[in-house]
Amino acid sequence: MRNLIAFFRRFRVFLIFVLLQVVALSVYFTFLNFPRSQYLTSASKVSGLILTVQNDITKHFNLSLNNDKLQKENIRLRNRLPQSFQRMQNGWAKINDTLFHQQYEYIPASVINSTSTKRNNYFTLNIGSKQGVVRGMGVFSDKGIVGIVHTSSAHFAVVKTVLTENINIDVMIEPIGLFGLMKWDGRDPRRGSITGISNDLKIKRWSKVVTRGGSGIFPRGLNVGKVEKLNPVEGKPLWDVVIRFSEDYRTIQRVYVIKNLFQEEQNKLELLIPEDKEE
Template sequence: MQQIINFLIRNKHSLLFLLLFLLSLIFTIQSHSYHKSKFVSSTNFLSGGIYEWQRSVKDYFKLRNENKRLLTENEMLRNQLSALGVDSVATQYLDTTNFDKPYTFIKARVIKNDYSKSDNYLLIDRGAKDSIIPDMGVITDKGIIGIIENTSKNYSRVISILNSNSRINAGLKNSDQYGSLVWNGKDPNTLQLETVPRQAVLKEGDTIITHGRSTIFPRGIGIGTIANYKLDENKSYYLIDVKLFNDMTNIGFVYTIKNRDTEEIKNLENE
């Protein structure tokens, strides 16, 4: 017993080192598996609050560009409305039939955005309080950004499409063939679409959209265009480089997508 205690006292520095190192390795490994990195996260009160404060200063320098972008989007939406034959005069009246759609959009502001690491996350200023829950999709007016991974009361963390754990179903606009969208960690504006069957007819410049095969993204949200493509080694699937519509290095406001029927669909699948 005496000897064990002596041993512990003699090697207390090495033991402390090993203990702390093990702890940091556990955090690291957790951060590499989807949906488990909960302990060391920037959604907490301290870092979330500091990022929010930093963002509130930076916002003033971006107002002009944001305004321009929102006006362009408004213009486009109005054009779409009039093309659909909806009376686009400013009639913002309350009508319960307007709410009866499976998808609703909640706006949020990005307060932190990474794109230079191999696993990137965003932080947005809406959380559980604004009925944001994990597994909701996040988009901008131009295309997809990622999926909500973790929420606190006031903030949520978004797993960016620029993350080695992210896999999103996507496919061609002009056919029903689809594959999964991943990132190889190199260029933040180019993603890779894998496992598209070789029967697909491709052309450079074709549009890639979400296909609505999960409950996260509705069908038809833009992703990007084909930059180039080739067959893989087995000659059975295409590997496609997708040039994103979004500039992932410059994201201000986003929309999170809430699907009313998520629970219903999940229950059905589990039965």
């Protein structure tokens, strides 16, 4: 017993160092996969407040750029309004439309904290669970997809962006409809890559890449980027497709959070698929 106490006395500095280090590292490595708490994130009250004040000042730096973006989106939407179409047929009766149910709703938000040079980049949004944001919702901007909500507190939410390690968004290459998973290698915030595409297929440069909408997080056909280059993968009959994101994640400010009204139904249905048994 006396030896044990002597041991602790002798190595107490090292033991305290190891203890604190283990706390820090376990928070770091568990957070990458699943957030245990909101207290150590920017979704907490104090950090959220600090970042809000900061954003109130710095949001004006990119103001004209963001105004241009919003104006362009307004033009695009305005072109679809009934007022901008000429009526070609008159006299049709209007009935309640049962062919189309609304599946996706959008909640506007602004990004109050963002990074783009780290290996895993997270954005903080100024809305939270009070506005209906929960873990697993998709986030996009007027130009392309942004990420998936990672954790949310009452008034703030943290988004795991496209610029993280295990993002794996299912995308497709537009004219031919090829499916693949999109990843990010941590180097260039302007480019990502798609894996799992067989190399016997011809893919044109600059063909559009859009979301596939398979998991119900994103609707089908949201912009992601364009194919820039095809690199062969060594030893496998696959292409490594390099894509250029259509959104510049370094200047992003206005985003929309997607609420899928049928998400629960889809999840319930997909639970019925029997799991593969390992042999």
